[in-house]
Amino acid sequence: MDPNRSALPFREFSHRISLVFMLTLAAALLLLGRAETYVFDRARQVVTDLAAPLLEVASRPVAATRRIIERTDEYAYVFDENERLRAENARLLAWKEEALKLQAKVARYEALLNVQVDPSIDYASGRVVSDSGGPFVDTVLVNVGAEQGARSGQAVIDTDGLVGRIVSTGPKASRVLLLTDLNSRIPVVIEPAHYKAVLAGDNTDWPKLEYLASQSAISPGDRVVTSGDGGLIPPGLPVGLVIQTSSGDLRVQTFSDRGRLDFVRVLQYEFPSKVKRQDPPEVLQGGPEESEETGAEVPAAPAASASQAAARE
Amino acid sequence: MAKLEPYTPTPAARAGRIVMTVMPFVMGMACVLLAFVPLGRIVGSPLTPAFPLMAIYYWAIVKPEMFPPVAVLAVGLMFDLVSGGAIGLWAFVYVVTYAVVISQRMLLVNTPFSAFWFGFLATAAFAGFLGWVIVSIIHGIFVPPGSVIRHMAVTVAVFPVFAMLFGRIQTRVLQGS
Structure with missing residues (x-):
């Protein structure tokens, strides 16, 4: 056999x-x-x-190929793009004037009220080196690890806005949970009315808003920024715009594009827990003599605020 | 009468045989890594095909003895570890899918490519559905199925390219040896 x-x-x-x-x-x-x-x-x-x-x-070859394709596209539309950029530049110059005026005004008010200015935020830059690789997980790897100061919970942004937050770190690389992932929950504020909500990913392209007060009146086009609640993510980071889906739900179109993630910043934000003792502003402490003194001090405030602004930059 | 010497393979031949044996598994692992290379970004899309599923299906039909269940489990587990998703999700999905494919192997072996491709379409649909059911159970909600449908559609669409590549390797390396 x-x-x-x-x-x-x-x-x-x-x-x-x-x-x-x-x-x-x-x-x-x-x-x-x-x-x-x-x-x-x-x-x-x-x-x-x-x-x-x-x-x-x-x-790397993927990024290089993408750059070549983008360059080719740019060359094809270079004149139209130039015209668009000139118009945008003119608009932005007007906004810059407005922003400078508002900055001076805010700085004056901050000095007047003795506001604690947020400390400047350190960051580490890196590249997104991987794709999510599956239909049920929206995470990417960035080549910024614990050796560069990355820690779990830190916010990750790109040029458009908030990308997600770090959920685990190794010495050389970290995993970033994107805003669209099922497990992503980010406290946000909807401007201009300042309604608070939680941005919750649900494995679709548009995360939803949870825990929104029932009487809050938000509408498509409202801007969504981080609220800073919880102290992990700094407040005011741009997140996206409120949109209305075909089914009538209000969701958020994020500014960052999952398909175009490349260079990112890991924000090493420390919640300002050690706040200096803050006395009430002198203008509120009463007494005609004190108010006179305060009145003498007010003109000096813009200088102080300018130094605070410089420190912030 | 001349007596035949017993055949003893040279070290190079032994090494070659080991390479041939582990090649499908190594290709499966390479497919896992390839699944995380952001290829979709070239066209501005976050979609990447399920390359490991292609390798598992192809080798389960063509040479199952070279892609044993332990290799399938290892490929799935590696995918789970790199993806950051639930541990064991894709390991389980791939092993179950492999078992189903092996059970239907006789229907698909030596068939025209269109039938082979249709078999992969059914396999991808099964794997996607199984994954979706498990994730929905884990999270306790009906996870929107849009992303898994798109993911598997892209996988089925690019399968012929990879089947051709695996076929070339099989012809040149495995059968050539």
């Missing part, structure tokens, strides 16, 4: 046994993974750190 012939059913049998064992193991992993044990987190960090340099090398 040919020995190979008897080996065939045995091989098939062992293949089936192996398949059943792997199915059981995979199911067990799925259940154990829900426990979010330290072992899995550690394994994920190690794998992420090992994969990040490879992905960085592999993503």
Whole structure:
């Protein structure tokens, strides 16, 4: 009898046994993974750190190809683009004048009320080196790790606005949870009425607004910025615009585009927990003599505010 | 009468055989990494095909002995670790899908490419649906299925290119040896 012939059913049998064992193991992993044990987190960090340099090398030709395509597009529309930019520049110059006036006014008020100005925010720049890689997860890897000061919870922005926040860091790379992910929750404020809400990703392109007060009247086109509640993400970061979907729901179109993420900044924001003791403004402390003194001091306020503004820059 | 010497493979031949044996698995792992390269950004899209599913389907039909269940589990687990999603999600989906494909292998082996491609369409639909059900159970809500439908549609659309590539490798390297 040919020995190979008897080996065939045995091989098939062992293949089936192996398949059943792997199915059981995979199911067990799925259940154990829900426990979010330290072992899995550690394994994920190690794998992420090992994969990040490879992905960085592999993503470079992609970025170069994209730049070539964008350049070609720009050359094709260079005259139209030039005209558009001139018109935009003229509009922005008018806005700049307005902004300078408002900046001076705000600085004067801040000095008058002795407002604690937010400290300047350090940041580390890096590149997005990976794609989300799956339909149920919206995370990307950036090549900024703990060695560059990245920590879990820090906000990540690009030139358009808030991209997401860091959820895990290794020495060389960090994972960023994008605003559209199912697990993403960001406290926001809807301007101009200043309604507070939580921006919740739900695996669609447009995150929804949760915990919005029932009487709040928001409308498509309203601007959404971070509220800073919780102290993890600095307030005032641009997030997106309120839009109305075809089903009538109000959602948020984020300023950052998942398909075009490239260079990003990791904001190393520290919540100003150690605030100096702040006395009530002198103008409110009463007494005619004091108010006279205050009146003498008011003209000096713009200088102080200018130094504060410089410190902020 | 001359007596035949028993065949003893040289170290190079042994190394070659090991390479041949692990090649489909290595390609599966390469597909995992490729799935995270932001290829969609070239055209400004966040969509990337499920490359590991292509490798699993192809080798499960063509050479299942070279892509055993343990390799499928390893590929799925690696995908889970790099993706940052639920641990075991894609490991489970890929192993179940592999089991289904193996059970239907006789229908798909040595068939015209159109039937092979249609088989992959059914496989991608099954894998996407299974993944969607598990994620919906994990989160306790009906996760909007739009992204998984788009993801699997792109995967099915680009499958012929990768099937051709795997076929070339199979012809040149595995059968050539």
